[in-house]
Amino acid sequence: MNKPSLLIARQIYPEVLAKLEHHFQVDYNESDEVYSKEILIQKLSGKQAAMTTGTERIDEDVLLACPQLKICANIAVGYNNFDVASMTARKVTATNTPDVLTETTADFGFALMMATARRIAESEHFLRQGLWKKWSLDMFSGTDVSGSTLGILGMGRIGQAIAKRGAHGFNMRVIYHNRSQLSDTLEQACKAQYVSKEELLKTCDHLVLVLPYSPQAHHTIGESELKMMKPSATLTNIARGGIVDDAALVRALRAGQIAAAGLDVFENEPQLNPELLTVPNVVLTPHIASASRKTRLAMAELAAENLISFFAKGQALTPVNHW
Ligand code: GLV
Numbered sequence: 001m002n003k004p005s006l007l008i009a010r011q012i013y014p015e016v017l018a019k020l021e022h023h024f025q026v027d028y029n030e031s032d033e034v035y036s037k038e039i040l041i042q043k044l045s046g047k048q049a050a051m052t053t054g055t056e057r058i059d060e061d062v063l064l065a066c067p068q069l070k071i072c073a074n075i076a077v078g079y080n081n082f083d084v085a086s087m088t089a090r091k092v093t094a095t096n097t098p099d100v101l102t103e104t105t106a107d108f109g110f111a112l113m114m115a116t117a118r119r120i121a122e123s124e125h126f127l128r129q130g131l132w133k134k135w136s137l138d139m140f141s142g143t144d145v146s147g148s149t150l151g152i153l154g155m156g157r158i159g160q161a162i163a164k165r166g167a168h169g170f171n172m173r174v175i176y177h178n179r180s181q182l183s184d185t186l187e188q189a190c191k192a193q194y195v196s197k198e199e200l201l202k203t204c205d206h207l208v209l210v211l212p213y214s215p216q217a218h219h220t221i222g223e224s225e226l227k228m229m230k231p232s233a234t235l236t237n238i239a240r241g242g243i244v245d246d247a248a249l250v251r252a253l254r255a256g257q258i259a260a261a262g263l264d265v266f267e268n269e270p271q272l273n274p275e276l277l278t279v280p281n282v283v284l285t286p287h288i289a290s291a292s293r294k295t296r297l298a299m300a301e302l303a304a305e306n307l308i309s310f311f312a313k314g315q316a317l318t319p320v321n322h323w
C-alpha cells in the first residue's frame with residue numbers, strides 16, 4: 001500500500017523523523033529554513049499531510065493551492081498560524097499539542113515574571129558592562145513576588161498551572177480574568193478569584209498574559225489598559241505577539257506607567273520593535289517558554305502521533321476542529 005505523503009516543514013528530532021518515515025512518504029525540511037508562502041505551497045502541493053510550527057501559515061491561499069491536503073499537525077499548543085475556519089470548511093483536520101507543555105511553559109512564565117519583578121536581566125547587563133563599582137542599599141531594588149497579587153489574563157491549562165505556583169508556592173493572592181469563569185473546584189485548586197478585566201488590571205502587582213491569540217484578542221493590552229495598571233506593577237507576556245501593543249508598552253515603560261515587562265513573544269517576531277532593545281526595564285526572550293528538551297520532544301511526538309492516528313484510525317488525537 002502506498003504511504004501517505006507528508007511535508008515536515010521544519011527540523012524535528014531524529015527519533016520522531018524515523019518514526020514518521022516508517023508511516024509516510026516524507027519530504028523533510030532538513031535545512032530548517034522558514035519557507036516563504038510560495039515555497040510552502042510548492043512543497044505542499046500534492047501532499048496529504050503537513051507537520052508545521054507557528055512559522056508556517058496555513059491560510060486560504062495555501063488550502064486553495066493544495067486541495068489534497070487532509071491534515072496539518074502543528075508542533076505548538078497555539079494555532080493562530082492556521083485559518084481554522086477555512087480548514088474546517090475544506091475538511092482539513094488541524095491539530096495542536098496541548099497538555100505536554102503545560103508545566104514547562106508555566107515554569108517559564110513564572111521565571112520570566114520573577115526575573116522581571118527582581119530586575120535580573122537589567123542588573124546582569126549592568127554587571128557585564130563593568131558598571132558595578134560598589135554595593136549600595138537601593139541598587140536594583142525591584143518588586144516582591146511572594147505575598148503579592150498575581151493577575152492572570154487567560155485561565156486555561158497554563159494559566160491555572162501558573163496560578164498554582166503563585167498561590168501554593170509563593171503565598172500570592174491570585175486573581176484572574178477569562179472568557180468564562182472556572183468551576184468552583186478549579187478555582188479552589190488554583191486558589192484563584194474571578195474578577196473583571198478592569199479590576200484585574202487595576203489591582204494586580206504582576207500581570208501574566210496566557211490567552212490564545214485571535215483577531216479579537218489583538219492589542220488586548222494597549223495604552224488605556226497599561227494606564228490602568230499600578231506604576232509598581234509588572235507585565236509578563238508568554239501568550240502571543242499582537243496581544244500586547246508593543247509600541248504602547250515601550251511608551252508606558254519609558255514613562256514609568258508600569259515598573260517592568262517580561263516578553264517571550266512579540267509583534268512581527270522575530271523582527272521585534274527596535275525600541276524594545278533600548279528600554280532597560282524589559283526582559284526579552286526569543287519565544288522559548290516551552291523549550292525544555294523533554295517538552296519539545298514530547299510536542300513533536302504528539303504531533304507525529306496525531307498524523308499517524310489520523311491515517312491509521314481515521315481520527316487525530318488532539319484535533320482543534322470538527323465538522
Ligand atoms: C508556543 O508558542 C506554542 O503555542 O506552543
